[in-house]
Amino acid sequence: MGTATAIKNDVTWQSLCRKADLVEFSGVAAWLETVEGPAQVALFHVPGHETELFAVDNRDPFSGVNIIARGIVGDIKGEPVVASPLYKQHFRLGDGTCLERPDVRLRHWPVRFDGDRVMIGLG
Structure with a gap:
């Protein structure tokens, strides 16, 4: 697990992994400590979309x-x-x-690249 680096708009950005750890058009699981407790996060790098990086619950x-x-x-x-x-x-x-059951949803987190680092927002 990385370290918290900045607080912006009540979101703490934490370094999670490197861009090289991701596989384009595929998912990679990562461990995350959240306020609610530990969680497995599924990270997806989808080049070519307006947003290319996504983080949702792996469960x-x-x-x-x-x-x-x-x-x-x-x-x-x-x-x-x-x-x-x-x-x-x-x-x-x-x-x-x-999409099949709109009442069911995976948790999701803000996520972005900071150079070669993947940063996830906690807050």
């Missing part, structure tokens, strides 16, 4: 398994999504909403 809400980072990345109507590898629900990477 599939339908199965309870930490597996979202292994899902298939694609887009539906131009919006980046990940399909859960177990039951195939699609989750929007931008806000974690399940």
Whole structure:
């Protein structure tokens, strides 16, 4: 786990990993300490979209398994999504909403590149 580097708009930006640790159009799981406790985060680097970096909860809400980072990345109507590898629900990477069940959502975090570092916002 990285260290907190700046506070802006009630968000603490923490270094999570390096850009080289990511795989384009695929997910990578990372461990994160949050206010609510530890969480596994699924990071997705999707070049070519307006937003290229996404961070959502790695825990599939339908199965309870930490597996979202292994899902298939694609887009539906131009919006980046990940399909859960177990039951195939699609989750929007931008806000974690399940397209088949809009009442179900993955937690998501602000995330950005700072040079070669991946920074995740906690707050």
